[in-house]
Each structure stands twice: as C-alpha cells, then as structure tokens.
Amino acid sequence: MSAKLPIGFMLNPFAGIGGSVALKGSDGADTVKLALAKGAVPLAQQRVEQALKLLQPYAERIEFICPAGAMGQDCLMAMGFETNVIFQPKQPSLASDTHGFIDALNDYGQQQPLALLLFAGGDGTARDICAHVNENTPVLGIPAGCKIHSGVYAVTPIAAGRMVEQMVNGELLSLVEANVMDIDEAAFRDGVVRAKRYGEMTIPDDLRYVQSVKSGGKESDELVLADIAAEVVDLIDDSLAIMGSGSTVAAVMELLQLDNTLLGVDIVAQQELIAADQTAAELIAHVTQAQASGQVCKLVVTVIGGQGHVFGRGNQQLSPELIRLIGIDNIIVVATKSKLQSLQGRPLIADTGDVELDQQLSGYIRVVTGYRDYVMYPLSSPA
CATH class of the missing domain: 3.40.50 (Rossmann fold)
Structure with a gap:
C-alpha cells in the first residue's frame, strides 16, 4: 500500500x-x-x-x-x-x-x-x-x-x-x-x-458510537456485535456467503440462528447453512458452482489476532484462488471500533501468500463497525 x-x-x-x-x-x-x-x-x-x-x-x-x-x-x-x-x-x-x-x-x-x-x-x-x-x-x-x-x-x-x-x-x-x-x-x-x-x-x-451500543459511555461488545451482525445479514442477503473464522463473524451466524465453526470456514446460502468447516478446495468448488448458476458470492472476514491480520492467520482456507474467484468488491470486512483502535494506527494485514494479490488488496477499505456504520481503514501487505 x-x-x-x-x-x-x-x-x-x-x-x-x-x-x-x-x-x-x-x-x-x-x-x-x-x-x-x-x-x-x-x-x-x-x-x-x-x-x-x-x-x-x-x-x-x-x-x-x-x-x-x-x-x-x-x-x-x-x-x-x-x-x-x-x-x-x-x-x-x-x-x-x-x-x-x-x-x-x-x-x-x-x-x-x-x-x-x-x-x-x-x-x-x-x-x-x-x-x-x-x-x-x-x-x-x-x-x-x-x-x-x-x-x-x-x-x-x-x-x-x-x-x-x-x-x-x-x-x-x-x-x-x-x-x-x-x-x-x-x-x-x-x-x-x-x-x-x-x-x-x-x-x-466525527468518531461517535451509536446511542444503542453505548454502555457507560463505551462500546458494549455484545451490542456492537449484534449491530455488526444485523448489517452483514443485510449485505449478504440471498447470496452465497463464505463465513470466515473469528468471534465477530460468529455473531452473524448467531443472528441467523445457524451453527458456526468458530475456528473454521462455513458456507451460507439463502441465509441457511449448507456446508461447515470447509477446506480450500471445497470452498472453491462451491463458489465455482454457484457462480456458474449466476449466484453472487461474498466473503465475510474479520480481524484475526492482535496484529490485525485479515488474511493469513487462522483462515488459510481462504486461498488466493478463492479470493480472486469471489472478487475484491465482494469481500466484507467486519470489526469493532475498539478492535481497530487497539491497533494504534497500524494497518490491517493481508498475507495470503500471493504477493501480487496482497498488493491488489492493499489500500483504504470499508470496515463494517455497526448497523449502517462503517469506517475507512488501511489494509496493507507484509512487503
């Protein structure tokens, strides 16, 4: 970047x-x-x-x-x-x-x-x-x-x-x-x-928290996650959605009342769970089939770990081939504002293993931080 x-x-x-x-x-x-x-x-x-x-x-x-x-x-x-x-x-x-x-x-x-x-x-x-x-x-x-x-x-x-x-x-x-x-x-x-x-x-x-997610003047994790989940449910609508790992994505699955693989990657279509804990090859097969039938595919990911990784930590199933297949415009990044603030200005990280793709992913991206609430935040690559 x-x-x-x-x-x-x-x-x-x-x-x-x-x-x-x-x-x-x-x-x-x-x-x-x-x-x-x-x-x-x-x-x-x-x-x-x-x-x-x-x-x-x-x-x-x-x-x-x-x-x-x-x-x-x-x-x-x-x-x-x-x-x-x-x-x-x-x-x-x-x-x-x-x-x-x-x-x-x-x-x-x-x-x-x-x-x-x-x-x-x-x-x-x-x-x-x-x-x-x-x-x-x-x-x-x-x-x-x-x-x-x-x-x-x-x-x-x-x-x-x-x-x-x-x-x-x-x-x-x-x-x-x-x-x-x-x-x-x-x-x-x-x-x-x-x-x-x-x-x-x-x-x-100006940075402000929506009234409904305040608790003693600070973000309430439970309420913030519920707001983020509500926005993501609207965004994925009836598309085929690849749901990445992490607790923030898990909140979306909870709102949908679907079982979730916390440390794995699941697939949701028509807001129903169609496949759980998928491998990289299985994800590609599902997306290829869905796109062949004209269905839009989206990828929901969150920040993994204290260094701000979006790709490359805890979600290696999300291969460069899969990311290219879905398309950068169909990636939905979610995080709480407190999580982003904890990075102290450091950019989010894309470490897919494909240097060219990491560079393509780099730049200022929208991050879903609540219901109808977003921030612009930098995403960078290790290079």
Whole structure:
C-alpha cells in the first residue's frame, strides 16, 4: 500500500461568485459571466486555502489526485502539495468538467481505492458529483458556494481541514449517509425557496458510537456485535456467503440462528447453512458452482489476532484462488471500533501468500463497525 493517504480533490473555481453581487447563486455559465461583469471576484480558492493550510504539515503523507489548472492543481501546488493530475478541464471549467473528472476518478479508484474525495463548491457542485461518483467513495465538501443546503459539507472550511487531518493521523471516522440538496435558483431570485433532494453520498463523520451500543459511555461488545451482525445479514442477503473464522463473524451466524465453526470456514446460502468447516478446495468448488448458476458470492472476514491480520492467520482456507474467484468488491470486512483502535494506527494485514494479490488488496477499505456504520481503514501487505 502507498504510504500516502490517497485523496481526490476538486475545486469549483467559480463557486459562490454570484453571492457578492446579489445573484443568489452561481449555477450556469451565463450566471458566472454576469457575476464577473458585475465585478465579482472568485473567492472559492481562499476558502480552500483555509482548509488546506491545516494539512500542510502532512504534505508528504498525502497524495492528491486532481484535475489540472484552476479546478485543482494550481491551488494545491501553490500551497506546496504534490499532485497527480488525471484530468484536463476546459478553461473556464464547466459542469461537464466536473462530470469528466469524477468519471476519471472512478476509473483511478479501481486501481487505487480512495480514502476520500475532498471538493469545494456549493450545492450545484455537490449535485454534479453525486450524479457520477462511485457510491463506495466517501466525500467531504469544503463550503464555498452561495447555497449550502446539502449535508455533505463540513460546517466551515477549517472544520473540513480538521476532519482530513484526523484521517491522516489514523483516527477513526465513521461513514454516514448525507443528503444532497439544492434549490431552484430562478425561483430563489424571486423570493421562493424550493428545495429538492437529489440523492445521498457517504461522508466521514466525527468518531461517535451509536446511542444503542453505548454502555457507560463505551462500546458494549455484545451490542456492537449484534449491530455488526444485523448489517452483514443485510449485505449478504440471498447470496452465497463464505463465513470466515473469528468471534465477530460468529455473531452473524448467531443472528441467523445457524451453527458456526468458530475456528473454521462455513458456507451460507439463502441465509441457511449448507456446508461447515470447509477446506480450500471445497470452498472453491462451491463458489465455482454457484457462480456458474449466476449466484453472487461474498466473503465475510474479520480481524484475526492482535496484529490485525485479515488474511493469513487462522483462515488459510481462504486461498488466493478463492479470493480472486469471489472478487475484491465482494469481500466484507467486519470489526469493532475498539478492535481497530487497539491497533494504534497500524494497518490491517493481508498475507495470503500471493504477493501480487496482497498488493491488489492493499489500500483504504470499508470496515463494517455497526448497523449502517462503517469506517475507512488501511489494509496493507507484509512487503
């Protein structure tokens, strides 16, 4: 895994430009031209600089993947950050350039999973991103527009910087769903506020425990495991699920009221136990047969041992061939937040015995930590 935190970055250079000249928005090229004609000065970059200033001490620990020019690279380089440019926007940039960059970022994320997409703009920018971004990519907005009704924005640019700083320092941030909202600018100019929901995106949130799993202000293992189990049951649905070893996975089997091999690997289909304590060859045979009939196969694994192994300790039945057969996107990693915190920032470990596969598995992954509760956490390989 790269030692650097991979963060997508995008700036709408004209975000908020209509506010100072009473245009009540900045959506559309015509509005931008009118605002500039009225003497408006772009201020979005100043808002971004407030957030990025907090990250300058960590410049060597962050890889920003961004568009060229005013949509990203210029601002980042001016503040001393190295950039990985993957998209060339038009000058001046348009909404179609936001779409184009997000599409390019989605392609990039297939090879190197992103920890976050950090963007600056207003509700129009959030709408454009929501329409194209991969649902597995967490996002966080730096507020820079006239209209900020969407829940995907930090309360201030500095707050956005603080949250990214937490990620760089390995602190756990829950992932939550937030609404993308926008209003009709034309109606707004006539004094009518007409808001509409355009979807939702996943955002990082301050580390917090859901009220139902608190016990004396701390995680209650029993309740947390029940919440994790409920989420995994929803995720596996009616697929064929390979259930790895460990007590966290055992909690899922308990919720399903199925017998479980604590130190082995079982197979569940249609939420019924179909095979227990399977060997590597048996697992491959079941998955091959299921896929041949069009059934989706998933793999549920947890953190084994104090060093943070996901693969390679206590689950050698999960061979490289099996993992490739199931596919990385169908792997569900589960762990309590207290377990992750006990690693003190060390990454999870993939030690499958196949160096190439270990590298493919490496990156920032979603870990199920509760019901509708996830964190992004690094997974690395021994090399």
